[in-house]
Amino acid sequence: xxxxxxxxxxxxxxxxxxxxxxxxxxxxxxxxxxxxxxxxxxxxxxxxxxxxxxxxxxxxxxxxxxxxxxxxxxxxxxxxxxxxxxxxxxxxxxxxxxxxxxxxxxxxxxxxxxxxxxxxxxxxxxxxxxxxxxxxxxxxxxxxxxxxxxxxxxxxxxxxxxxxxxxxxxxxxxxxxxxxxxxxxxxx
Amino acid sequence: xxxxxxxxxxxxxxxxxxxxxxxxxxxxxxxxxxxxxxxxxxxxxxxxxxxxxxxxxxxxxxxxxxxxxxxxxxxxxxxxxxxxxxxxxxxxxxxxxxxxxxxxxxxxxxxxxxxxxxxxxxxxxxxxxxxxxxxxxxxxxxxxxxxxxxxxxxxxxxxxxxxxxxxxxxxxxxxxxxxxxxxxxxxxxxxxxxxxxxxxxxxxxxxxxxxxxxxxxxxxxxxxxxxxxxxxxxxxxxxxxxxxxxxxxxxxxxxxxxxxxxxxxxxxxxxxxxxxxxxxxxxxxxxxxxxxxxxxxxxxxxxxxxxxxxxxxxxxxxxxxxxxxxxxxxxxxxxxxxxxxxxxxxxxxxxxxxxxxxxxxxxxxxxxxxxxxxxxxxxxxxxxxxxxxxxxxxxxxxxxxxxxxxxxxxxxxxxxxxxxxxxxxxxxxxxxxxxxxxxxxxxxxxxxxxxxxxxxxxxxxxxxxxxxxxxxxxxxxxxxxxxxxxxxxxxxxxxxxxxxxxxxxxxxxxxxxxxxxxxxxxxxxxxxxxxxxxxxxxxxxxxxxxxxxxxxxxxxxxxxxxxxxxxxxxxxxxxxxxxxxxxxxxxxxxxxxxxxxxxxxxxxxx
Numbered sequence: 001x002x003x004x005x006x007x008x009x010x011x012x013x014x015x016x017x018x019x020x021x022x023x024x025x026x027x028x029x030x031x032x033x034x035x036x037x038x039x040x041x042x043x044x045x046x047x048x049x050x051x052x053x054x055x056x057x058x059x060x061x062x063x064x065x066x067x068x069x070x071x072x073x074x075x076x077x078x079x080x081x082x083x084x085x086x087x088x089x090x091x092x093x094x095x096x097x098x099x100x101x102x103x104x105x106x107x108x109x110x111x112x113x114x115x116x117x118x119x120x121x122x123x124x125x126x127x128x129x130x131x132x133x134x135x136x137x138x139x140x141x142x143x144x145x146x147x148x149x150x151x152x153x154x155x156x157x158x159x160x161x162x163x164x165x166x167x168x169x170x171x172x173x174x175x176x177x178x179x180x181x182x183x184x185x186x187x188x
Numbered sequence: 189x190x191x192x193x194x195x196x197x198x199x200x201x202x203x204x205x206x207x208x209x210x211x212x213x214x215x216x217x218x219x220x221x222x223x224x225x226x227x228x229x230x231x232x233x234x235x236x237x238x239x240x241x242x243x244x245x246x247x248x249x250x251x252x253x254x255x256x257x258x259x260x261x262x263x264x265x266x267x268x269x270x271x272x273x274x275x276x277x278x279x280x281x282x283x284x285x286x287x288x289x290x291x292x293x294x295x296x297x298x299x300x301x302x303x304x305x306x307x308x309x310x311x312x313x314x315x316x317x318x319x320x321x322x323x324x325x326x327x328x329x330x331x332x333x334x335x336x337x338x339x340x341x342x343x344x345x346x347x348x349x350x351x352x353x354x355x356x357x358x359x360x361x362x363x364x365x366x367x368x369x370x371x372x373x374x375x376x377x378x379x380x381x382x383x384x385x386x387x388x389x390x391x392x393x394x395x396x397x398x399x400x401x402x403x404x405x406x407x408x409x410x411x412x413x414x415x416x417x418x419x420x421x422x423x424x425x426x427x428x429x430x431x432x433x434x435x436x437x438x439x440x441x442x443x444x445x446x447x448x449x450x451x452x453x454x455x456x457x458x459x460x461x462x463x464x465x466x467x468x469x470x471x472x473x474x475x476x477x478x479x480x481x482x483x484x485x486x487x488x489x490x491x492x493x494x495x496x497x498x499x500x501x502x503x504x505x506x507x508x509x510x511x512x513x514x515x516x517x518x519x520x521x522x523x524x525x526x527x528x529x530x531x532x533x534x535x536x537x538x539x540x541x542x543x544x545x546x547x548x549x550x551x552x553x554x555x556x557x558x559x560x561x562x563x564x565x566x567x568x569x570x571x572x573x574x575x576x577x578x579x580x581x582x583x584x585x586x587x588x589x590x591x592x593x594x595x596x597x598x599x600x601x602x603x604x605x606x607x608x609x610x611x612x613x614x615x616x617x618x619x620x621x622x623x624x625x626x627x628x629x630x631x632x633x634x635x636x637x638x639x640x641x642x643x644x645x646x647x648x649x650x651x652x653x654x655x656x657x658x659x660x661x662x663x664x665x666x667x668x669x670x671x672x673x674x675x676x677x678x679x680x681x682x683x684x685x686x687x688x689x690x691x692x693x694x695x696x697x698x699x700x701x702x703x704x705x706x707x708x709x710x711x712x713x714x715x716x717x718x719x720x721x722x723x724x725x726x727x728x729x730x731x732x733x734x735x736x737x738x739x740x741x742x743x744x745x746x747x748x749x750x751x752x753x754x755x756x757x758x759x760x761x762x763x764x765x766x767x768x769x770x771x772x773x774x775x776x777x778x779x780x781x782x783x784x785x786x787x788x789x790x791x792x793x794x
Contacts, residue, residue: 009408011327011328011404011405011408011409012327012328012404014327014403014404014407014408015327015328015331015400015401015404018399018400018403018404018434019396019400021434021435022396022399022400022434022435022437022438023438025434025435025436025438025439026438026439026441026442027442028439029438029439029442029443029483029486030442030445030446033442033443033446033457033479033482033483036476036479036482037457037476037479040474040476041474042473042474043474114449114453114454114455115453115454115455116454116471116472117471118454118455118456119456119474120455120456120457120474120475123449123455123456123457124457127445127446127449127455131445
């Protein structure tokens with residue numbers, strides 16, 4: 001972590017850390033509600049779609065690529081950086097596609113996520129997963145932003161603060177999904 | 189200097205600027221009307237935007253309370269002019285039951301969130317944090333601007349709900365399901381509720397954007413020498429407020445998301461076994477309305493302290509300045525605020541004692557709730573000892589600060605009653621609760637806000653508010669507040685429930701008709717007095733007595749070392765360095781010593 005010379009974190013990086021705390025509280029609220037609800041009557045037990053394993057592998061892979069992208073940026077290897085950051089964004093989109101395939105799988109097995117016939121157990125899975133997907137897509141948008149900035153030859157930019165913030169956030173949504181995946185699979 | 193980085197960098201190179209921080213941070217070249225007054229990124233302007241928008245909502249919310257007090261005080265009278273302004277909601281000059289519930293609901297929502305959250309901490313966190321910690325602006329001025337505009341749009345959406353055909357939401361400010369989850373439950377549960385939830389979602393975003401900035405600014409952007417224990421208590425209070433908001437609003441948000449799915453996508457998080465008259469039995473199975481209450485009050489209780497803490501901080505600062513004495517027990521004040529911030533997260537179920545909560549669990553929440561009395565009592569003790577043998581200057585700000593202490597004691601004591609689950613069986617949902625939270629949270633925080641406005645108005649606008657009007661405002665408001673809410677304790681102990689439309693048809697509550705009329709009359713007088721304050725405020729912005737000195741209250745803190753009308757960047761040259769804590773009043777025979785004065789050789793260091 002780069003400091004500003006006074007031993008303090010860059011303010012915008014710090015804002016990100018607090019924001020991540022805030023996001024954690026939202027998911028903690030939802031997973032607590034899940035636990036409370038589970039202990040009550042009328043709770044459906046069902047197996048998670050297998051495709052969630054693929055999405056988990058995808059998002060872990062994207063964490064590796066974003067880390068390498070940061071290293072490449074710091075080494076000023078811009079070509080490699082652009083390739084890696086593009087792969088990361090693509091993996092992010094692939095992740096959400098896998099998640100949607102998982103939803104489709106549940107619908108096929110006649111376990112509706114939403115609607116009057118749904119059970120809260122599946123609705124919780126749906127709401128929490130969709131919210132997480134929203135956060136991943138937010139990361140993809142942030143990547144597109146730094147990506148196009150990297151192609152802009154008019155502004156020479158040597159500061160790595162933006163990409164570092166992006167990298168931290170990306171690891172965060174990755175870890176968040178791993179937590180949710182473990183929660184849905186084993187902690188329930 | 190991280191301060192320079194933020195003002196200069198618009199997402200571009202920030203390292204280069206650390207080298208030449210000698211250059212003037214006055215970035216006022218070509219400012220247009222739009223960039224200065226509308227989409228401003230100057231924290232001082234954003235604070236004023238929050239304040240004036242908050243004032244608009246205070247008038248709206250207050251006016252709503254006057255309208256429903258009209259119904260409660262004069263249930264049999266007709267007021268033809270009401271039909272002129274409310275139309276079908278007051279047919280024949282009599283407020284309809286539906287309109288009454290909508291007024292009560294909107295009054296609560298607007299005052300809790302728009303006035304006492306955004307209007308209070310939005311204003312003073314924005315205004316005071318950079319000025320008192322010695323920063324050029326917030327950590328992210330852009331996010332700060334977004335925070336205001338999300339709040340503004342949230343307000344527009346809420347305002348629009350007043351004009352829809354089925355009326356605004358009318359199921360109470362807490363928006364419990366099923367009234368909030370089923371459109372068929374009541375007219376207000378239709379479009380009105382959709383708008384309510386959109387507005388609140390925008391509001392949560394606004395609060396989070398603001399809160400992130402406040403925390404980052406306090407922790408990262410203090411000037412040289414400004415250690416955490418040299419911060420004025422206002423900053424500590426605003427910091428804890430922001431922490432509470434950042435940790436509790438997301439949980440409310442998750443509750444709202446589940447509510448949206450129940451409303452619009454047929455899920456059953458909160459709904460089970462419901463039969464709606466005219467619709468029939470609903471298919472929803474297995475949901476729990478209590479789940480919403482848990483998620484709501486997990487925010488809802490910290491929200492009380494989000495409202496109260498900024499007032500506490502400003503009152504501490506104003507009491508110390510105007511008593512010309514150091515604040516008594518500075519570290520104890522921080523410690524007790526910290527204790528309050530922790531306990532705020534551990535007491536939410538005391539709002540739910542009579543929902544069928546396990547009595548054993550209830551007893552734990554009783555204990556934790558009553559524990560809050562300890563830090564609260566420490567704070568009261570410290571305020572009183574700060575006043576003790578002080579050389580008091582009774583400015584209007586000081587009057588309101590002392591009024592705050594009085595109200596906090598009165599309202600806090602009834603909190604000890606309500607924190608007991610056994611007493612709650614009798615007192616829940618009665619006027620006793622109304623009296624308690626209006627005094628301790630509503631009026632007390634309004635007093636904190638007034639104190640803050642009177643005290644920092646000269647810094648905001650370079651002019652003074654009119655003192656005489658200030659005193660009139662104070663005395664009528666404090667007398668009126670007690671006259672309105674004191675009798676409500678009595679009504680509540682007699683079992684009078686809150687939220688009823690007409691008490692005159694109840695044999696048990698008929699006896700209170702004169703008392704209710706008295707309360708309504710006082711409420712109208714107090715409301716009119718607030719208009720007097722607004723007149724004073726807006727008149728003084730343009731015509732008030734001009735400030736001739738930088739430091740009108742002989743205060744020690746940094747905001748008074750800036751020019752009378754500070755530009756964007758606050759200090760024209762270098763940011764001053766800090767050498768001492770914020771409360772060196774009456775030290776070594778000197779009236780006050782500014783934080784920027786180096787500690788002398790013969791002086792004891794704090």
